Amino acid sequence: MKPSDKLLIERVLASLNRVAVVFADEALNLHYINPYGFELFDLAVPDNHSPEQSIFSTDTPVKLPDAVIERISHEISQHQHDFIAEFNLGKQGSAEQQKILQFYIAPLPSLLGISSFSDNLKKNKATQKPGYLFQVYDITESEATGKRLQQAKIAFESAAEGIMIMDDKTRIIAMNKGFTDITGFSEDEMMGEIPNVFHGEKYDAVFYQSLWHNLKYEGYWRGELWNTRKNGEQYSEWLTLTTVKDRQNNVVNYVGVFADISELKHSQNRLNELVNHDSLTGLPNRTLLNELLSHAIKRAEREENQLAVLFIDLDRFKAINDSLGHQVGDKLLYEVANRIKLAVRESDVVARLGGDEFLVMMDMIKHKQDVELVTKKIIKALQTEFVIDGRDLFIGASVGIALYPEHSIEVDGLVNAADIAMYHVKNSGKNSHCFYSADLSKNANELFMMENHLRRALERDQLEVYYQPQVRIKDGKIIGAESLLRWRHPELGMVSPAKFIPLAEETGLILQIGEWVLRESALQASRWAHAGYDLNRVSVNVSGVQIQRSNFADTVYGVLIETDCNPRLLELEITESTVMHNTEFVISVFNRIKNLGLKLAIDDFGTGYSSLSHLKRLPLDKLKIDQSFVRELPGNADDAAIANAIHAMANSLGFNVIAEGVETEAQAAFLLDMGCEIAQGYLYSRPVTATQFTALLEAERVKNKTE
Numbered sequence: 001m002k003p004s005d006k007l008l009i010e011r012v013l014a015s016l017n018r019v020a021v022v023f024a025d026e027a028l029n030l031h032y033i034n035p036y037g038f039e040l041f042d043l044a045v046p047d048n049h050s051p052e053q054s055i056f057s058t059d060t061p062v063k064l065p066d067a068v069i070e071r072i073s074h075e076i077s078q079h080q081h082d083f084i085a086e087f088n089l090g091k092q093g094s095a096e097q098q099k100i101l102q103f104y105i106a107p108l109p110s111l112l113g114i115s116s117f118s119d120n121l122k123k124n125k126a127t128q129k130p131g132y133l134f135q136v137y138d139i140t141e142s143e144a145t146g147k148r149l150q151q152a153k154i155a156f157e158s159a160a161e162g163i164m165i166m167d168d169k170t171r172i173i174a175m176n177k178g179f180t181d182i183t184g185f186s187e188d189e190m191m192g193e194i195p196n197v198f199h200g201e202k203y204d205a206v207f208y209q210s211l212w213h214n215l216k217y218e219g220y221w222r223g224e225l226w227n228t229r230k231n232g233e234q235y236s237e238w239l240t241l242t243t244v245k246d247r248q249n250n251v252v253n254y255v256g257v258f259a260d261i262s263e264l265k266h267s268q269n270r271l272n273e274l275v276n277h278d279s280l281t282g283l284p285n286r287t288l289l290n291e292l293l294s295h296a297i298k299r300a301e302r303e304e305n306q307l308a309v310l311f312i313d314l315d316r317f318k319a320i321n322d323s324l325g326h327q328v329g330d331k332l333l334y335e336v337a338n339r340i341k342l343a344v345r346e347s348d349v350v351a352r353l354g355g356d357e358f359l360v361m362m363d364m365i366k367h368k369q370d371v372e373l374v375t376k377k378i379i380k381a382l383q384t385e386f387v388i389d390g391r392d393l394f395i396g397a398s399v400g401i402a403l404y405p406e407h408s409i410e411v412d413g414l415v416n417a418a419d420i421a422m423y424h425v426k427n428s429g430k431n432s433h434c435f436y437s438a439d440l441s442k443n444a445n446e447l448f449m450m451e452n453h454l455r456r457a458l459e460r461d462q463l464e465v466y467y468q469p470q471v472r473i474k475d476g477k478i479i480g481a482e483s484l485l486r487w488r489h490p491e492l493g494m495v496s497p498a499k500f501i502p503l504a505e506e507t508g509l510i511l512q513i514g515e516w517v518l519r520e521s522a523l524q525a526s527r528w529a530h531a532g533y534d535l536n537r538v539s540v541n542v543s544g545v546q547i548q549r550s551n552f553a554d555t556v557y558g559v560l561i562e563t564d565c566n567p568r569l570l571e572l573e574i575t576e577s578t579v580m581h582n583t584e585f586v587i588s589v590f591n592r593i594k595n596l597g598l599k600l601a602i603d604d605f606g607t608g609y610s611s612l613s614h615l616k617r618l619p620l621d622k623l624k625i626d627q628s629f630v631r632e633l634p635g636n637a638d639d640a641a642i643a644n645a646i647h648a649m650a651n652s653l654g655f656n657v658i659a660e661g662v663e664t665e666a667q668a669a670f671l672l673d674m675g676c677e678i679a680q681g682y683l684y685s686r687p688v689t690a691t692q693f694t695a696l697l698e699a700e701r702v703k704n705k706t707e
Ligand SMILES: Nc1nc2c(ncn2[C@@H]2O[C@H](COP(=O)(O)O[C@H]3[C@@H](O)[C@H](n4cnc5c(=O)[nH]c(N)nc54)O[C@@H]3COP(=O)(O)O)[C@@H](O)[C@H]2O)c(=O)[nH]1
Pocket: 468, 482, 483, 484, 485, 496, 497, 498, 501, 514, 517, 541, 542, 543, 603, 604, 627, 660, 661, 662, 663, 680, 681, 682, 683, 687
């Protein structure tokens, strides 16, 4: 071989950079390996050897890795000359690499041809014998790609989602089983068809603009769609469309993947239903109402319309719920919701805010009078008797009305204004309606301020207990005292209990305040007893809220222990209306108090609607004739008859009687004549401080001593 030919062949072999070329003898000793072979098998280049000059003698110790030799000799023994094998081949100086190699082995009659490259080889006898030419390709990458393709194919076929592949004209060219499962359409029916999402007529222009804009500039579009199955059923799908482009940036395919989210939608709707609706009546709750009201306000603003918000609070509902139980209460609320719905237009919104509070939102209001008419209709509907579990129940409704934009232009503002107006109705006789006005807000603010002041009154020692004597009419002897709470406010002056007790009851502050009055009274009663004053009892007013909302008998017991007061020195006065609510419960509380040794009196008797059968079951000691029946005695024949009747009834039930509000001698004489022996009123003394009361007792003691 000419030196120039030898050089050419050597260069060609050296330039092959995708195939390793190896000449080996029968014993698989290497006689030649090109530079790429060195790289592929990670062989160290011998010191005296340059890779370009790749021909070497067998004296040069270059060897294929053992694992490779083993595998080749195994395949040759099996007459396999074309095979793929996987090896861990060490990368020089770095971690091993997994490689997949494709071998082509060509047996050669002898290696004599290559001996001409090297003088060493010429002398080598092995070159006389048969040998092999190996071509080895690294197919690791393409194998991995193949594997990935295989996996993608499995994923495509087995995905529960529907997958469709479209050409650049959005015609379906491939689809999976998930597509058929969801839509009901087979491959035969869909091939070449354009999917619904691209149909020009199904959605509006804005939808298509946004879809194509996204596909073009973002490369994908994602959204929720309604679609129709082959059987005509509507379903909801979540679809992702992706644009596939070639190297020249031309669209070649669109791929659509969609999931059937009908079930999810259903659950979501159910959840929304639960979150946004009142479970008892099915009406929108406060959350949904706020949303609806907010939309309605925006619409009213656009269309320059008026809106009305009616805040409805039921009258007497609490009493029914407390006395007849929650089941009856729930049924009543359900019926109330139906009656309100029937009284308004279909388009009006009726919501339940909680408890016995409802709200009606009416839009497109032309005249205030129209709102008033509907309100009256609602009140009338709720006034009519309800028959629940065979029982006739009567309630009423107090309705506050606020108008958009007159009273507020905001959701909260409107609801608050209607609430304030409703509150005003409640405080002025109930079962009526009233439009909001700024004056009402002023009152509400004052109440709010007073509530804040009252909260601090106890801590700041602004409360004080006054005592009013209860006297024996025939000789004027003080036989008892009624505790009457006073609030001495640094700025507001003396605040009447008639003003702050209802507020304390509403806010629950009465629990703390009432306990404080009881403790003060017990301490004072003990002081007077220890001082030797002959006082039968100190009578303490107890609010219905204390009885209904606290462990009242336990509180009384605690106060007795703390103050070391003899229970016989104390009497509790409870209003007639309190004892007729939740009567069974009240009876049990009264029995416990009675067992502690205290006396019990009914205050303001004659103003409520006592049932005689209930009265009989209460462990009472005394009835207090309300001052409204005393005021016009003896001239008013009706009051005289009532006072007489109360006295007679108390006698027959074995109760003592006391008359309150006695201001004149004539009243006292009439009462004594009637048989009522004890009285209380300005005739004897106004309520006074404990010190002043002690002075009254002391004066009496002195007087008795001197007589
Ligand atoms: N739950 C609690 N209620 C209390 C407590 N302290 C008082 N109250 C209740 O507040 C209402 C107003 O009380 P007050 O302004 O003290 O009025 C009482 C007397 O001052 C007044 N009175 C007494 N004699 C006369 C009279 O001759 N003429 C006249 N016009 N008024 C008079 O009557 C009130 C006594 O009411 P009563 O309790 O019904 O006997 C009042 O309802 C108090 O009950 C408290 O600590 N807790």
